[in-house]
Amino acid sequence: MKKILISILILFGLVGCKSNKTIDNFKRDKYNSMISLLNEHLEYKDASEFFDVSVDITPIEEGYRFYIVIDNAKVAMYDVEAIAIEKDVDYTNTMAANIGIFEDSDYSLIPNQVNVDGGYVKGLSISGITVNPNSNYYLLVQWHNKDLSITSREFIKLNISTGESYGG
16 A cells, blocks of 8 residues: 555656646747747837837946836736847857746736736836847737737837837
């Protein structure tokens, strides 16, 4: 009886480990597919009609740190995910600036509503490091409607060197 109980506990432990690996693989696959979407996409907007985007860059020891802020949602955006890349940069050994992909929390942007504990934030910020102060970054923001039945995407090109703000 003891052997059966120990075998069952070990089996549950192994199933739990596999399930975490599956979740990690799912997140990694989503991350890679979003990078592929950005690399393959041909048309980028300068702004979004659904939210505002601002960008800032500051010098640091390793080069430059850039910040991309997504805020002032004009529509309800649930389970928001965002990623920004420089074209022709290999992100296999370097993490691209992103939010909402690897976190266990979901982020939602709802016009005129903020409840951080509930996952409703005013805005989202992603940052990364670059060696080129005059980079163009390609931003993918994707979100769902309230019942998660529709996925929307925006592809935006940002000129990091100008630090310009883009509104909808």
